[in-house]
Amino acid sequence: MSDQHGKSHENESHENESHENASGKGKRGNTDAARIAALRPAYRRDLAAGTGRFFAAPSETCPWCGSDRLVTRLRTTDLLQHKPGRFTLDRCAGCDHTFQNPRLTEEGLEFYYRDFYDGLGEQRMSGTFxxxxxxxxxxxxxxxxxxxxxxxxxxxxxxxxxxxxxxxxxxxxxxxxxxxxxxxxxxxxxxxxxxxxxxxxxxxxxxxxxxxxxxxxxxxxxxxxxxxxxxxxxxxxxxxxxxxxxxxxxxxxxxxxxxxxxxxxxxxxxxxxxxxxxxxxxxxxxxxxxxxxxxxxxxxxxPVDLLAAVWLALDHTAPREDAPWLPEPPGAVRRAARTAVLLAGVPALLTATLLDRFAVRPLAQRLGxxxxxxxxxxxx
Structure with a gap:
């Protein structure tokens, strides 16, 4: 962000903080909840027929070299946004290329990218990058x-x-x-x-x-x-x-x-x-x-591998925070449980950060x- 744009967000943050102190409720939190609620019907329609149309037919050959010697390397879910779906990575035994199989269709790419780099995710990703x-x-x-x-x-x-x-x-x-x-x-x-x-x-x-x-x-x-x-x-x-x-x-x-x-x-x-x-x-x-x-x-x-792994595991274990692809927003009990899980993981997150930056980073290339x-x- 430019300085001017960044300052406008800083001012907004301070205004929200003051509002929270005055009323006990964050204006930004209300705004996010309203945006999520407004998006929920569209996501509900997208998911009504399941996720099948988001995936192409599985490939029987490697897209890099054409070999048919494929082995499954990894099966996982969406560990960042937690959108529904299961994903498989295959490895080619001929050239070692690893690729998503079945691959996302154009509809799938649009669905899983939506609100990650733009929309709901724009401010978060802009701050990260x-x-x-x-x-x-x-x-x-x-x-x-x-x-x-x-x-x-x-x-x-x-x-x-x-x-x-x-x-x-x-x-x-x-x-x-x-x-x-x-x-x-x-x-x-x-x-x-x-x-x-x-x-x-x-x-x-x-x-x-x-x-x-x-x-x-x-x-x-x-x-x-x-x-x-x-x-x-x-x-x-x-x-x-x-x-x-x-x-x-x-x-x-x-x-x-x-x-x-x-x-x-x-x-x-x-x-x-x-x-x-x-x-x-x-x-x-x-x-x-x-x-x-x-x-x-x-x-x-x-140098973020261990920190990211701990965070992904904690986030996966904790109850979900609100998102428009969920059927309904989480209640107070689930929100409190999520907070408790994440707070309990703080020591592990700090330890992982120190290991990433000071123990592993100097030796990362030597250790592969x-x-x-x-x-x-x-x-x-």
């Missing part, structure tokens, strides 16, 4: 060794444009554009975080962006894509010859993926559709006319615990 400036600067600095002065940079899957805003301090002479499906990219343009906003599918927009960019970045974007190969081809089209593609994705070969099972945050079902081992992605980039010039693991690691990797590839 807006507070990661050091990580964003590190991503921009990763390009310095390969192109210290790029003129034009396209960030694909930019969300609200927080990376672009932070990267300007590293590369003040670079023009940053953003591309995304959601209206967050338009907000990013209005707030001045991106110079130009493109809303839509990257493969469809790539022809009008042909050879326009020195850098195309995809930070935790490919795993959301229904067809990662098309996205890589689109990047090749948008890049100038000699330009660079910068990719960051979850690492399915992380030991945490096995040790934590369904509680490993990067599985992020049902939104993450593909998980590419680094060797497979390097091969595909080479086949498409790129030269991989850098591979980073420790630099891409986000990095939860993501980053590749820089030059378009030849």
């Amino acid at each position: 807006g507070g990661r400036t050091a990580m964003y600067r590190g991503r921009a600095e990763a390009m310095a060794a390969h192109d210290p002065t790029p003129k034009a940079w396209l960030d694909v899957g930019t969300g609200h444009g927080h990376f672009c805003a932070a990267a300007r301090s590293v590369l003040p002479g670079t023009s940053f554009d953003g591309l995304d499906f959601t209206d967050g990219v338009e907000l990013a343009a209005r707030e001045g975080r991106v110079d130009h906003a493109y809303r839509g599918a990257f493969p469809a927009l790539a022809p009008e962006l042909a050879a326009r960019y020195d850098v195309v970045s995809m930070f935790h974007y490919l795993e959301h894509s229904t067809d990662p190969d098309r996205e890589l081809r689109a990047a090749h089209e948008a890049l100038r010859p000699g330009g660079h593609l910068l990719i960051e994705v979850p690492d399915p070969e992380s030991r945490y993926a096995r040790l934590l099972g369904r509680w490993w945050l990067p599985w992020l079902q049902p939104q993450h559709l593909h998980f590419m081992p680094v060797a497979g992605l390097r091969r595909r980039l080479t086949e498409l006319g790129y030269t991989v010039v850098a591979e980073q693991h420790a630099e891409a690691h986000d 615990l990095c939860n993501a990797y980053r590749l820089a590839a030059r378009r030849e």
Whole structure:
């Protein structure tokens, strides 16, 4: 958020706090309850016939290499929004690619993304992403060794444009554009975080962006894509010859993926559709006319695995908080029980945070615990 926008929210927060002190009831809580109640009928209609139409037919072959040697790697539920549905990740024994199977349909993608990054979830996600400036600067600095002065940079899957805003301090002479499906990219343009906003599918927009960019970045974007190969081809089209593609994705070969099972945050079902081992992605980039010039693991690691696992387990155990996809709002007893469970978990959350940041992080690459990797590839 820009300072001006952020201050308006701060003022709103202080006003709500004062109102709570005066009346014992939070204005924001009332507003959220009203928004949820208003959305509940639409979700009830969406779920009346079950979740079957949200899933395509199961695939019998790997979408990455075509092999039919598939094994089930994980079965789970939606552990973040707790929308109904069960999700399966299969692994290809031929190339180690892991993918959601059956995959979500267009209706399913719309249903499970709704109110996560926008709508009810917009303020929460904007706050989450807006507070990661050091990580964003590190991503921009990763390009310095390969192109210290790029003129034009396209960030694909930019969300609200927080990376672009932070990267300007590293590369003040670079023009940053953003591309995304959601209206967050338009907000990013209005707030001045991106110079130009493109809303839509990257493969469809790539022809009008042909050879326009020195850098195309995809930070935790490919795993959301229904067809990662098309996205890589689109990047090749948008890049100038000699330009660079910068990719960051979850690492399915992380030991945490096995040790934590369904509680490993990067599985992020049902939104993450593909998980590419680094060797497979390097091969595909080479086949498409790129030269991989850098591979980073420790630099891409986000030290939150244990904290996130504890939180997901606590949140799963506690009674649900109100959401429009629930038949009715929880009563006072369930709300009190949820509060009690979460408070009881505070010591575990604090311990997990300390372990993530101070015990595991320095050794993450040596122990094979990095939860993501980053590749820089030059378009030849």
